[in-house]
Structure formats: C-alpha cells, structure tokens
Amino acid sequence: MKTTIPILIAAIILSSCGGKDESVDSLIAQGNLESLRAKKSEIADRRKEIDADLRKLDSVIAAKSGAERLPLVNTIAAEPQKFVHFLELQGDVKTKQNVLVYPEMAGTLQRVYVQEGDRVTKGQTLAVIDDGGMSSQLAQLKTQAELARTTYERRKRLWDQKIGSEIEYLSAKSNYEAAQNSVEQAESQLGKSTIKAPFSGIIDNVIKDQGTVVSPGPGSEVFRIVNLSDMYITVDVPEIYLGDVSKGKKAMVYFPVLGDSVTTKIRETGNFIKPSNRSFNVEIPVPNKDGKIKPNLTAKVSLNDYTSDDAIMIPSSIISENAEGEQFVYLAEASDSDNEAVAKRTIITTGKTQGAQIEVLTGIEPGSQVIKEGARTVKDGQKVKIKETLDVRR
Numbered sequence: 001m002k003t004t005i006p007i008l009i010a011a012i013i014l015s016s017c018g019g020k021d022e023s024v025d026s027l028i029a030q031g032n033l034e035s036l037r038a039k040k041s042e043i044a045d046r047r048k049e050i051d052a053d054l055r056k057l058d059s060v061i062a063a064k065s066g067a068e069r070l071p072l073v074n075t076i077a078a079e080p081q082k083f084v085h086f087l088e089l090q091g092d093v094k095t096k097q098n099v100l101v102y103p104e105m106a107g108t109l110q111r112v113y114v115q116e117g118d119r120v121t122k123g124q125t126l127a128v129i130d131d132g133g134m135s136s137q138l139a140q141l142k143t144q145a146e147l148a149r150t151t152y153e154r155r156k157r158l159w160d161q162k163i164g165s166e167i168e169y170l171s172a173k174s175n176y177e178a179a180q181n182s183v184e185q186a187e188s189q190l191g192k193s194t195i196k197a198p199f200s201g202i203i204d205n206v207i208k209d210q211g212t213v214v215s216p217g218p219g220s221e222v223f224r225i226v227n228l229s230d231m232y233i234t235v236d237v238p239e240i241y242l243g244d245v246s247k248g249k250k251a252m253v254y255f256p257v258l259g260d261s262v263t264t265k266i267r268e269t270g271n272f273i274k275p276s277n278r279s280f281n282v283e284i285p286v287p288n289k290d291g292k293i294k295p296n297l298t299a300k301v302s303l304n305d306y307t308s309d310d311a312i313m314i315p316s317s318i319i320s321e322n323a324e325g326e327q328f329v330y331l332a333e334a335s336d337s338d339n340e341a342v343a344k345r346t347i348i349t350t351g352k353t354q355g356a357q358i359e360v361l362t363g364i365e366p367g368s369q370v371i372k373e374g375a376r377t378v379k380d381g382q383k384v385k386i387k388e389t390l391d392v393r394r
Contacts, residue, residue, distance in 0.1 A: 070340060070385040073374035075332050076314065077389055078364045083311035085352045086252065086302035087245065091235035093286060093297040097199050097227035100207075103129055104192035106215035109208055109222070116206050120197040126223055129214065131193040138186040145179035152176035201227035202291075231286040231293050232267065235301050236279035244305035245269065251284045252302040258292055266303065306352055308359065312366065316358040318375045319350070330378055332369040332386055339387075343371060345380040 027035050103109075107129040114126050155172035158164045205224040214220045233253060237245050247266050254261040270281035284301065286293055319327050328347050335341035348363030364370065369389065371378060378384055 070383050071374060071378055072387045073332065073343075073371045073378065073384045074388045074390050075369040075386055076372050078312050078314065078360075078366060078368040078370055080310035080366050081313060083306075083308045083313060083352075083354070083359055084250075084304060085306040085354050087237070087241060087305045089235045089237065089301045089303065091233040091284075091299055091301050093231055093233055093293055093295055093299060095227055095231050095295050097201055097225075097230055098204075098295055099198065099225060100221040101126065101195060101198065101223040101225055102216060102221050103195060103214045104216055105129060105131075105189070107132060107193065107213070109210055109212045109214055112206065112208075112210045114203050114206065114223070116203055118203045119201070120203060120225070121200045122197055124197045125194055126197055126203075127195040127210075129193040129195070131190055134186065134190050134193070138183070138190055141179070141183045141186050145176070145183045148172070148176040148179040195222060197225060199225070199227055201225045201229075226295065228288050228291050228293070231288045231295070233284045233286055233299050233301060235282050235284070235303075236274070236277060237269075237282050237303070239273050239278045239280060241305055242273075242280060245282060245303050250304040253284065253286060254300045254302075255293065255297060256300065257297065260292070262287055311351075312360040312364050313357045314360055314364070314370055315356055315372065316350075316353060317356065318370070318372050319348070319358070320376075329364070330371040330375050330380075331364070332371050332384060335369065335386060338385075340383060340385050341369070343378040343380065343382045343384050 024039060027039055109127055110130045111128045112126070113128075114120060120126065152172040152175070155164065155169045159166065159169040202225070203223055204226045206222075207224065208214055208220075208222045214222060245266065247269055249266050251264050251266055252261060253264060264285055264287065266282055267285045268283040273280055282303065286299075314329065318329055320329070321327055326347050327350060328345050330343045331346050332341035333344050346363050349361045351359035351361045353359075369386070371384070372390060374384070
C-alpha cells in the first residue's frame, strides 16, 4: 500500500500536466487572448482537483499508518478565584489646613519668630505687631481696676454690717465691674498684636518681613501655614457608579511624580450629583508620614467598585466574536490519557475587565479546559492534542 500511493500521486500529476508545456507554448505563440484565458482556467481547475486528491491521500495515509497529526494547543483550567475590580480615576491632593494668616490689627511688624520650613504647634507665637502704647494703657487700666476692687470690697464689708448707704455700695460695685470690663477689652485688643499659629503645621511661606507695616484685610497676609499630616484626595466619580463606590471601600493611590503608592480607604462620598459632569465627589485620606506628599500633587486613584469571590477569569485575547456579535471561546472536551480532546465552540457572556483578564459570567463551568494558545486555528468539533495546561494568569 505504501508503495502504491506515491505511484498513484505521481500518475495523477503527470496525467494532469501531460502535454501542458507544449500546449501552453503553442497557445502563447498563437497569441490568442481568449484561448490563453481558457487554458489558464482549465489548468486552475485541474490544480484544485489535484489538491483535493492529495488531501484525501494524506488523510488515508495518516489513518493507515497510525500517525495522524493533531493540532497542538495549550489550555487553561477555569477555576473560581477572587476578582477585585478597580475604577481608574485621577485627582489632586488637598489639605483642609492650608491657610494664609492675616494680622488682626494695624501696625508695624515688630518681630518675626519663625522661618520658612519651621514646624509650629497650635497657639505658638509667630510674630508680634507694635501695639502703639496699648500695653502701657493696659497697665494703667489694671491699676485703676485694682483700686476699684479695693473700694468695692470695703464698701461691701460696711454694707454687710449695715453701715453706709446702699447707693455708695452699688456705685462702688458698678465702678469695679466697669474697670474689669475695660481691662478685658484692652487685653483682647492687645492680644491681636500677637500673631499665633491657628493649628499645628509647617510654615510654608513668610510673606511679610520684619519692619513691614501691616493691617487687617486682603493683601496683608503674613504667613502661609500648612498641615501635611491631614492630606486627602478628591475625585469626581461618574454617577453610574453611585451604587458601587461607597464609604469604607479599598482605594489605591499612585503618585507618578514620586513613583510611590499608598493603599487606603474611601472616607466620604458626596450626596450631590454635579449637573455639569453628572458625577459625585469622593474623598480619600492619604497617609503622609514622611511629608513627601504635597497639596495639589497629581494622583492616579483606583477605587474598588466590584468584588467577586468565585469569578471565572480568562485572558481577553482568546475571545472571538461571530457574525451575530456573540462572544465565544473553544473548550477542550473529552480529553483522554494521551491528552487528545475535541475542540468545542462555546458562547459566553463577559463582565468587567482588569488588565489582560476578563470575567466570564456564563458559558464556562469551573474545571473546564479553555484553549488558549492555538484557539485561533482550531475548528468546532476538531480533534486536538493538549500540549500543556497553563496558569490562567500567564
């Protein structure tokens, strides 16, 4: 049989091509275009017949010799796994304690006690404004208040003993209270000559130098103070994710400029949809132990909007689509001890994508062998040979 088949192939080829060169040469010499086209069509038809016969012979030879060559494929095992999907957004770093410090009274900036970069605590004195003699006035008011207090106490002792008139007692009391109020008002006014830190933080900028005349109001800011320990990021999330993004969910933040990332959680979600872009606000706290993160720094934010504990994940690259727009993959079914199986086309529906992986919602059962490498070349119902079962993440 092995000897007969090659002889048969040669005979077919010779019989198909016999006299071909002479006929073609003769036609070319005649130069008739229609005859040339007819001859070409005849030869093409014979060639198709020869190719078909060769394929049949190859199939019979492989079957008779027991050496049928099957397409080699690699598969992945469809096993349930945890799938955490993240929504990719962009935001800017902010701090609620980033303020300009203004003077509360007019005068010359007499002393500046801090420099840019200094760490200060809440209530610490940053600068002093010339009080214009107000401290001397306060001393006089305190002396007058002390005299009024002594007079009032004496009148009170006499009045308790029913000595003197009531009007003298009430007048002394009124004078004492008025003197006390004057002292308190003067102290309050004098206190405005001292500029203090409103919260603990870092002096980011000393805007006015010592000796500068300052006054309350716009344009007279003296310091900028920033607290870098309470940083946060705000992002606008499209309203379609309103039910998926909520307080307490995981958030991953990456800072391209720093090449660093942190993992945190959503602190607050807004209760208002912005009409301009149909989004709501999300606030994410950012730990800043080393102080590298600065206000207005750009950040890439990944918010957890979907989690499945038993998702079937496959590479999106192995999914094909038919003329009806349906997605499908090939499964390797009925595999035997020689790793031979049958390729079966299976319609699937997919969910969210993360990187190169996509979740399969229907169509693939746990434990199925999904053809990965070679999926583009196999046909439905074709026998294949499984070379290797790969990790689904590869």
